[in-house]
Amino acid sequence: MFAKERLNKIIDMLHNEGKVVVKELSEMFNVSEDAIRKDLKYLENEGLLERIYGGAILKKQIPQYIRVEERIKHNIEAKKKIADKAFSLLKDGETIFLDISSINMILAEKIAKSQLGITVISNSIDILHILCRNSNIQIISPGGILYQNVGGFVGSAAIEAISKYTVQKAFIGSCGVDVINKSVNTFNVEDGNTKKAIIKSGKEVILVMENEKFYFDGVYKFADLEDIDTIITDKEPSKTIKDKLEKYKIKII
Known part of the structure; x- marks a missing residue:
């Protein structure tokens, strides 16, 4: 195996497991x-990992803020897969909340094309516009x-209104989850505080996010993992992450 292939494999292992051990890598690659230490030093210099005694851990990435209408173009197939899973959970007669999220925009498209008779509360102007197509x-x-840079209604007035509602399912987006610190994060303080109110309104709180978000940090913590009932993602998380989520009794779909 060439050195570049080995480096790529180490990166894959970090994304899957969150941690690698020098001795185990040495035996695996027969070097x-x-x-292996030189490999890890090179990857550390590239900003991809953090070396620890005996190995390395994945270095959390800081996501760039992108407006929601632009985010929807990124990872589109993964987001469609998540939206499909979320849609399969919906039932006639339910009241749900869809917060400001590119995945929720795709879910709203599916709802708008369906025969479901449900009530949808949303603080996203894009989602409200999408749902107008279906009179059911x-x-x-x-x-x-209205915060144009966020793409919807957030802040104290929105929070006060949201607090008056109870919904069967609240679908929430996030820019990053840290299973070690138990934090669920977003970019914007007002958006984060509004998400807190949405979580309180939900009988079931469902986080919709790509698997890669487990390796991203956010700016503002709006929830603990204990606040989340279900996480819908595009692919099965690593065993390390699954074990942590199961500890917090979070269902993974």
């Missing part, structure tokens, strides 16, 4: 432990101050 859907907007 010296010194060679009762649409509720909490209103408040």
Whole structure:
């Protein structure tokens, strides 16, 4: 195996397991432990990992803020897969909340094309516009101050309105989850505080996010993992992450 292939394999292992051990890598690739240490040093210099005693852990990435209408173009197949899973959970007669999220926009498209008779509350202007196409859907907007850079209604007025509702399922987006610190994160403080209110309104709180978000940090923590009932993602998380989520009794779909 060439050195570049070995480096790529180490990166894959870090994404799957979150951690690698020098001795185990040495045996796996049939190279010296010194060679593995050089590999890890190179990857550390590239900003991809953090070396620890005896091995390395994945270095959390800081996501760039991108407007929701642009985010929807990124990882589109993964997001469609998540939206399909979320849609399969919906039942006639339910009231749900869809917060400001590119995955929820795709879910809204599926709802708008369906025969479901449900009530949807959303603080996303894009989602409200999408759902207007289907007269079977009762649409509720909490209103408040429109934050154009966020793509919806967030802040104290929206929070006060949201607090008056109870929904069967609240679908929440996130820019990053840290299973070690038990934190669920977003970019914007007002958006984060609004997500807190949405979580309180939900009988079942469902996080919709790509698997890669387990390896991203956010700016503002809006929830603990204990606040989440279910996580819908595009592929099965690593065993390390699954074990942590099961500890917090979170269902993984």
